[in-house]
Amino acid sequence: MNVAQDLSVLTLFANASLLVKMVMAILLGVSFTSWYWIFRKSFAIRIARAKTDEFEREFWSGGDLNALFNTAANDRHNAGALARIFEAGYREFNKLKGQKTLDAKDIIDGSRRAMRATYQRETDDLESHLAFLATVGSVSPYVGLFGTVWGIMNAFRGLANVSQATLAHVAPGIAEALVATAIGLFAAIPAVVAYNRFAHDIDRVSIRFESFMEEFSNILQRQLR
Amino acid sequence: MRFPQPEPDNWLSAVLAVLVHVVLAALLFMGVHWQTHTPEAVEVQLYSAPPAERSAPAPRKVQPVPEVKPPPKPVPKVEPPKPQAKVEPPPAPKPEIAQKEKPKPVEKPKPVDKPKPVEKPAAPVMPDWSKELKATEQNLSRQKATEAAAKELQDLKAAQAAQALARGKAAWGDRIKAAIRRHIVVPPSVSGNPEAVFDVTLLPDGAVLNAKLRKSTGNSALDAAIERAIGKASPLPKPEDPTLFQRNLELKFRPLEE
Numbered sequence: 001m002n003v004a005q006d007l008s009v010l011t012l013f014a015n016a017s018l019l020v021k022m023v024m025a026i027l028l029g030v031s032f033t034s035w036y037w038i039f040r041k042s043f044a045i046r047i048a049r050a051k052t053d054e055f056e057r058e059f060w061s062g063g064d065l066n067a068l069f070n071t072a073a074n075d076r077h078n079a080g081a082l083a084r085i086f087e088a089g090y091r092e093f094n095k096l097k098g099q100k101t102l103d104a105k106d107i108i109d110g111s112r113r114a115m116r117a118t119y120q121r122e123t124d125d126l127e128s129h130l131a132f133l134a135t136v137g138s139v140s141p142y143v144g145l146f147g148t149v150w151g152i153m154n155a156f157r158g159l160a161n162v163s164q165a166t167l168a169h170v171a172p173g174i175a176e177a178l179v180a181t182a183i184g185l186f187a188a189i190p191a192v193v194a195y196n197r198f199a200h201d202i203d204r205v206s207i208r209f210e211s212f213m214e215e216f217s218n219i220l221q222r223q224l225r
Numbered sequence: 226m227r228f229p230q231p232e233p234d235n236w237l238s239a240v241l242a243v244l245v246h247v248v249l250a251a252l253l254f255m256g257v258h259w260q261t262h263t264p265e266a267v268e269v270q271l272y273s274a275p276p277a278e279r280s281a282p283a284p285r286k287v288q289p290v291p292e293v294k295p296p297p298k299p300v301p302k303v304e305p306p307k308p309q310a311k312v313e314p315p316p317a318p319k320p321e322i323a324q325k326e327k328p329k330p331v332e333k334p335k336p337v338d339k340p341k342p343v344e345k346p347a348a349p350v351m352p353d354w355s356k357e358l359k360a361t362e363q364n365l366s367r368q369k370a371t372e373a374a375a376k377e378l379q380d381l382k383a384a385q386a387a388q389a390l391a392r393g394k395a396a397w398g399d400r401i402k403a404a405i406r407r408h409i410v411v412p413p414s415v416s417g418n419p420e421a422v423f424d425v426t427l428l429p430d431g432a433v434l435n436a437k438l439r440k441s442t443g444n445s446a447l448d449a450a451i452e453r454a455i456g457k458a459s460p461l462p463k464p465e466d467p468t469l470f471q472r473n474l475e476l477k478f479r480p481l482e483e
Contacts, residue, residue, distance in 0.1 A: 010254070031246065032243070033242075035242035035245050035246070036239055036242040037238075038242075038243060039237070039238035040235060040238040043234045045237065046235070047234075186249065
């Protein structure tokens with residue numbers, strides 16, 4: 001009488017039905033991808049914050065704007081998002097300043113439009129794939145639950161063929177099925193946490209970008225007089 | 226104009242993601258393994274308990290064997306003067322040993338051991354005859370030992386089968402009595418611990434066909450209570466081994482025994 005069921009994770013996975021196996025495989029893939037993006041995004045946001053800190057320090061230390069512009073324009077790949085916003089705004093400002101027909105308000109507006117366009121590109125880049133994390137967080141528990149429900153249905157269907165129904169007949173099937181929910185939750189929980197954290201971090205960085213844009217516009221306006 | 230993220234980060238992220246999953250898989254594997262091992266240990270204890278009870282009486286039966294050993298020892302002392310007679314005495318004690326050992330499960334090695342002490346005392350007394358004697362004695366004792374062992378084995382098997390049968394029947398009877406006793410409502414007027422004997426006819430599914438009172442308790446209210454209880458307990462539990470099923474059962478009841 002083999003009472004001792006081996007309930008290691010591998011046997012649970014191996015004994016599951018095909019559909020449950022597929023659900024588990026999908027969830028495993030989703031979990032892997034979401035962790036990949038969690039790490040990539042966290043690195044990207046950390047770098048963006050560090051570069052923003054660095055550029056703000058340089059900018060407010062009172063250096064020459066032209067020198068700052070040159071370093072930002074020459075080293076675009078290493079420059080941070082804020083440096084690129086500054087570069088776009090200052091480039092546009094210099095172009096428009098040469099035209100005598102435009103008054104100060106138009107020059108500032110043009111420069112702000114250029115900065116806003118770059119700002120939107122930058123925040124969009126930072127926010128890319130956050131939607132994926134949100135989707136994983138909200139959907140993968142349901143996918144796991146689907147696998148579980150299917151597995152439990154199978155377990156009970158097998159029970160119908162047995163005259164003396166005991167818990168021992170259903171328990172392995174239910175345990176197998178519950179693994180699907182476990183994987184779904186494992187994929188979902190970090191994704192939700194990471195999504196919320198990243199959304200918050202990106203909001204804060206964007207606010208810094210926006211306030212910089214406003215302050216820089218004031219500086220440009222003062223330069224026009 | 227947007228620039229791709231620096232490549233090392235992508236690789237690092239992929240490696241870290243794999244690492245997270247490997248760590249989780251390891252934790253799950255170890256964690257779940259740890260959980261499965263404890264119930265196993267409990268089950269082993271549960272299932273090994275009954276055999277321990279069965280084997281327990283065996284050593285008790287073996288203990289008398291050392292008491293049997295002394296008798297052969299005096300016999301060899303008689304041997305040396307009469308070489309011809311020497312061959313005869315060894316077989317004599319052995320059947321005795323074999324007979325005594327029949328009920329005992331595990332003594333095959335012991336009959337082989339016993340002849341050896343017999344030979345050792347004989348050797349120093351008569352050096353000339355000792356080799357032939359030894360050879361013949363050994364051959365004889367070996368034959369006897371194997372015969373005795375085979376006999377023992379057969380007897381043992383028969384005894385075990387009978388025991389198992391009796392045990393199964395007893396267990397079945399106990400289960401039936403327990404099932405019925407649950408339903409007995411003892412009337413207040415009963416005094417002492419009277420015994421009732423019922424002849425019960427069963428259908429193959431355990432349902433009670435009829436229950437006839439063979440020996441009354443002397444208290445008609447109690448007899449009626451037991452008869453009602455038999456009816457209520459129908460269908461009675463079936464034996465674990467279906468071959469033990471009997472159509473007619475004789476059930477004895479002492480409703481007050483606890």
